[in-house]
Amino acid sequence: MTWTIYLSGEIHTDWRDRIREGVAAAGLPVNLTGPVTHHEASDDCGVAILGAEPDKFWHDHKGAQVNAIRTRTLIGKADIVVVRFGEKYKQWNAAFDAGYAAALGKPLIVMHQAEHAHALKEVDAAALAVARTPEQVVELLRYVVNGELAGYTDGQTIAE
Amino acid sequence: MTWTIYLSGEIHTDWRDRIREGVAAAGLPVNLTGPVTHHEASDDCGVAILGAEPDKFWHDHKGAQVNAIRTRTLIGKADIVVVRFGEKYKQWNAAFDAGYAAALGKPLIVMHQAEHAHALKEVDAAALAVARTPEQVVELLRYVVNGELAGYTDGQTIAE
């Protein structure tokens, strides 16, 4: 079985790449999905394709709805949803995705720094794991998907 | 029919009271629900009832899970979910509730000031109405529930 993992949230650091490299190195049968992470394309996709809007609200609205075609579909197909909150910005879309995934019953992994723990307590309370680093997410996937845990199962042949 | 309206989000201003007074004045058959809005009780409910936790993370976790018993149940029973974003704070729980309600297919009304429009575009894109004031929410409910619209239906007898 191939697992589908949706990577939601912060788009300014290389966390998705680090997870991608980690699961590749571990040889995990996972398919990583996520939103369009090109910031300007994500903001302008609605008006670029469907026509300009003089009012910024509708400019944003058209883009956000086009993005929703992708994000809601992929979250709906995911086996696990990982949501990362970065250091900056409001990131309400990340929290929205976490709530959306929770209501669909998707196992949720949340990733953030300690300083946001109190503000994110409701989100964390809906998660099955709270991680700090992409490497921890890779280890979680390695354990969940392949049953491998460093220091415990090393050197064993893990049958699927 | 009595409509159940869940009021999620910001707990530091009187917006819930203003909606409560507005729907009472309009005589709307609505039942307003929401989270526990006593800030300290909301933070401490887990440890106060179930035992202290030396680690702040678990202190928060216990409380957030106890609050989730209430909030997820009431969102699940709501006909309409209203989510207000205030001027300050991260308010990730508000965005989480919006995502949760959206995934359940609940009609969503979002309330926030113009300055947050861009940051909230994904949340707004999932909403059926974006309001600025509690009074607008009352007018929305008056129209949606009773079919009354000031300047249009005044003086008419509106049958249910």
Place this chain on the structure above:
Amino acid sequence: MTWTIYLSGEIHTDWRDRIREGVAAAGLPVNLTGPVTHHEASDDCGVAILGAEPDKFWHDHKGAQVNAIRTRTLIGKADIVVVRFGEKYKQWNAAFDAGYAAALGKPLIVMHQAEHAHALKEVDAAALAVARTPEQVVELLRYVVNGELAGYTDGQTIAE
């Protein structure tokens, strides 16, 4: 048990009133619901409450989404959905409601004149009854809800 019947579609004739009078005369335990039928209010509700839009598309969009808060909620709560297609206009919202109700598994009664039968064949194919007149709808409800059929059960005491 009280049955909830949603009356969707055409708003220019008195068909809803005739059904209302018929079920009242028959003493049926039914609760009739439907969209806001005040044409101008229905068109303008979005901008009247939430602010004007210079672009007619968004004017319409805001209003249609506010109306959707009411219509989707009430269709979702209905036991039976009746959709009437009138003589004129596109009435795409009526067909949309029929499809919406069908996908939710709601028993569907469609009402229209013979001349529209071919154009409505896909909608009729999803219905459990195709009627011509409000009086037929009343008779359907009398039979479905109370088990009474003129010429058959007259004079019998029909227990619930």
Place this chain on the structure above:
Amino acid sequence: MTWTIYLSGEIHTDWRDRIREGVAAAGLPVNLTGPVTHHEASDDCGVAILGAEPDKFWHDHKGAQVNAIRTRTLIGKADIVVVRFGEKYKQWNAAFDAGYAAALGKPLIVMHQAEHAHALKEVDAAALAVARTPEQVVELLRYVVNGELAGYTDGQTIAE
């Protein structure tokens, strides 16, 4: 991942072909589905296979129900539903499909000319994108499926 896109509605122009050619040219991993578009076959399939009906209503009914086996199944399996309204005819089946897809929570793209905007406002209000041309639909799919947006992501290697 291969996306499945259901193309509903008008069957008299070449819009499905233009979308088919566009997604092929863009190399998108999409599977296009839709109703049987042979008009006479679609009208007569019921009686041709299951036996003639002297009454036109039942002739239509048998055909529409046979078509429903295909259309409801494929809409149910679609990731995205595109509904096109043409210049002519009632096209109630298109609006029915839009409502059906909306109730199933399928992302909806509606395509029609400006002149139908007011009559289609309830349908548009349920859509995540409103397009005018098949080429816009192709661009939407290119963005949603592959994350490519002309003028923004050109020349980049877009990993899945």
Place this chain on the structure above:
Amino acid sequence: MTWTIYLSGEIHTDWRDRIREGVAAAGLPVNLTGPVTHHEASDDCGVAILGAEPDKFWHDHKGAQVNAIRTRTLIGKADIVVVRFGEKYKQWNAAFDAGYAAALGKPLIVMHQAEHAHALKEVDAAALAVARTPEQVVELLRYVVNGELAGYTDGQTIAE
């Protein structure tokens, strides 16, 4: 809490009355529902209300679909579905109702004589109780709803 019990199947003996009397005598908070049991009305309801059909197949079809408005709605609302198979006739509608209820996850009580046990084994295998008599059904409801079991709880005050 009031329990809703749908009584499906055979309409030629007094089993529904005997259950009705039994639950009344036991003072159970149950609401009994079922199909229209007037045989001729049930056969002719479609044509009597919506117009005659020369072809017997469509005569039956119209009636069966009108009856389905009632039966599917009430089965969908039932807490428990009781299906009785009588001595005679094919009674395919009874078995259909049993399958329909089973797929909805409704607790199923089947009632039939011993001679039909082999032919009904698939239906019985989906049931949570297989009874012979209406009095056994009453005893089942008395136990399930009120927690009372003759010879065990007699003389005790059973709180809800």
Place this chain on the structure above:
Amino acid sequence: MTWTIYLSGEIHTDWRDRIREGVAAAGLPVNLTGPVTHHEASDDCGVAILGAEPDKFWHDHKGAQVNAIRTRTLIGKADIVVVRFGEKYKQWNAAFDAGYAAALGKPLIVMHQAEHAHALKEVDAAALAVARTPEQVVELLRYVVNGELAGYTDGQTIAE
């Protein structure tokens, strides 16, 4: 796309083989499933594997439940459910399967002779097609799956 078709009901004639040959001849991308059709194995599977039962009722019960593991799973995975009623026997399991499939929203094709039409009217009323012969079922599948209709689309290249 490969369509999965569940063939329920009568096991004493060669109708499944005729459908199998017909779809093979037509080159349809369909996967045919169904119950175990070896009569004695089907009756005895429970006791043969899990241990004898002196009481015939439990003998039957164990077998029927083991068969249900297969039948409910395969009906749940089917795109279309075909149910055939033969000339003889009670065939309550066929009607049960029809009801089960109907409640799951599966498109239903019912096959039976004219003489059973009245007794099967409730089952037929839940179907999207009522056929007499396996060859008609093959033609239905050819049309539904491939869009081919003899006398209409012959000689055309039908793209998927």
Place this chain on the structure above:
Amino acid sequence: MTWTIYLSGEIHTDWRDRIREGVAAAGLPVNLTGPVTHHEASDDCGVAILGAEPDKFWHDHKGAQVNAIRTRTLIGKADIVVVRFGEKYKQWNAAFDAGYAAALGKPLIVMHQAEHAHALKEVDAAALAVARTPEQVVELLRYVVNGELAGYTDGQTIAE
């Protein structure tokens, strides 16, 4: 709103009574439900009503299925499920109910002594609160339902 709380599990101590008294004293709008707690009636209900079984397995089976009519229905209707594990016995039905409730998305409160914490870790991991005493459960309900927390909200008027 009245909340429905299902009390599952151990039947040999007075914990249900203590919760009943506690919520009554607190004036909470809750409706408490649960299994039949009369041990012998619960064991024998199947054979007492439906006929004796010489084989103990089927004696148990008939009773367990009759009890399931009650327990699955009431768990399905509950807003919150409380599961108590006592000091003794296997109590697999309690763990089964916890899993059943969790899969339905019911908020789960688990109650047990510290010594069982490790053995119950998977059950606790699915819960939103883990309590030791009935009094804690009452305090949880008082907070969740009424928003009251001793030491925090005392003396305040808590509006619904």
Place this chain on the structure above:
Amino acid sequence: MTWTIYLSGEIHTDWRDRIREGVAAAGLPVNLTGPVTHHEASDDCGVAILGAEPDKFWHDHKGAQVNAIRTRTLIGKADIVVVRFGEKYKQWNAAFDAGYAAALGKPLIVMHQAEHAHALKEVDAAALAVARTPEQVVELLRYVVNGELAGYTDGQTIAE
């Protein structure tokens, strides 16, 4: 079609291997899944990856939630769930899985020795088969998946 079978419960004997060997020998198209069966890894996965916890309760909690990512996902994807109860230990997680699978409508096979029959009667009552040995489970799968039953279908070519 490949069937997915989840093997839940006891991890101290070789029952999973015996089923694995049996289905391989029978050439069944089945995919076997299950929890991580490395006891220490299963206990410690949470803290090993996400950081140590001084409090044993949270140590267990973190691990149990990480395991739940795997177990709930795989149970949700399973066609059949097999739950084995061993001779020793509380095994509440096995009963929890059985309840979880039952509420999802998964066909359930329970495996245990005769001495646990009474204590497991509620779990058995939710199952479609109760087996004693892994070999019986293999025979059940051989029959359910391939339609083969020793002594009945031997020497026949069983088409899928």
